[in-house]
Amino acid sequence: MGRTRKGRDISGWLIVDKPAGITSTAVVNKVRWALGAKKAGHAGTLDPEATGVLAVALGEATKTVPYITDALKCYEFTVRLGQATNTDDAEGKVIAESGERPSDDDIKGALGQFVGDIQQVPPKFSAVKIDGERAYKLARDGEDVEIAARPLWVESLVMLDREDYDHVLLELTCGKGGYVRSIARDLGEALGCFGHVRELRRIWSGPFEATDGLSIEDIDAQAKTPELDTHILPLTASLDGIPEANCSAENAIRLRNGNPAMVIGNGLEYGDTCWVSHEGVPIAIGTFKSGELHPNRVFVLPAAE
Incomplete structure (x- = not known):
């Protein structure tokens, strides 16, 4: 028990x-x-x-x-040019260095290859699982970690500032599963000078x-x-941007029991994700099909006062 x-x-x-x-x-x-x-x-x-x-x-x-x-997320981060680390951030050990430094135009010109649907290899020191083990644990144990590339949607990647010869401030907006450290690492390689994240801040998330x-x-x-x-x-x-529908008290009971039920919503099409409320209380979220919501998640909340 x-x-x-x-x-x-x-x-x-x-x-x-x-x-x-x-x-x-x-x-x-x-x-x-x-x-x-x-x-x-x-x-x-x-x-x-x-x-x-x-x-x-x-x-x-x-x-x-x-x-x-x-949902999309936005990050501001500083890339330290000229150095690669084993963790792809400033916490790791420097494993490669270069005296080369790209111009501002070189940096801006390289950013386009990281926008849109891209393939990204997560850092070796990450929580990605390899044969049931976390990659960071294997890396700490000295194993040569091989991680497969993963798809990532990058909405935008722009240069905000060139702080000095060694540092550039970037802004990244991307979808689920993005590793900013990988962007810094791969950008450094593309520019022929190496790079890692010095500072990282998530500005917004959904x-x-x-x-x-x-x-x-x-x-x-x-x-x-x-x-x-x-x-x-x-x-x-957390449901901002997801359409809302309404239902009767009887159908609220059906939804709370995990069953499909009729709902009323404007502009909903077959297959849309939406959430349903009754008298102001969220009941469930799921998929709209032929006038019914098929619930994926059911909420257990007190009635509105």
């Missing part, structure tokens, strides 16, 4: 502006403790030294995490922005107080 998890049954999103030097899991644990929440998770890992938006899902909102991880996030200091200061609750966004904040 499994152990019952203690805590408050609260659902929604708390947006954190993650600082450097802490893992994404540690941030989730901090939020869970501060709110006394029974269940929490995050929508998209940030490396420990990366900063920026980390969306923490609470309770029933954890069921919508895939819709954030699948509908969530770093500027709206709480700092760790804010969370500590407001922990276990009603004030922290005021920063919780509704579950539906």
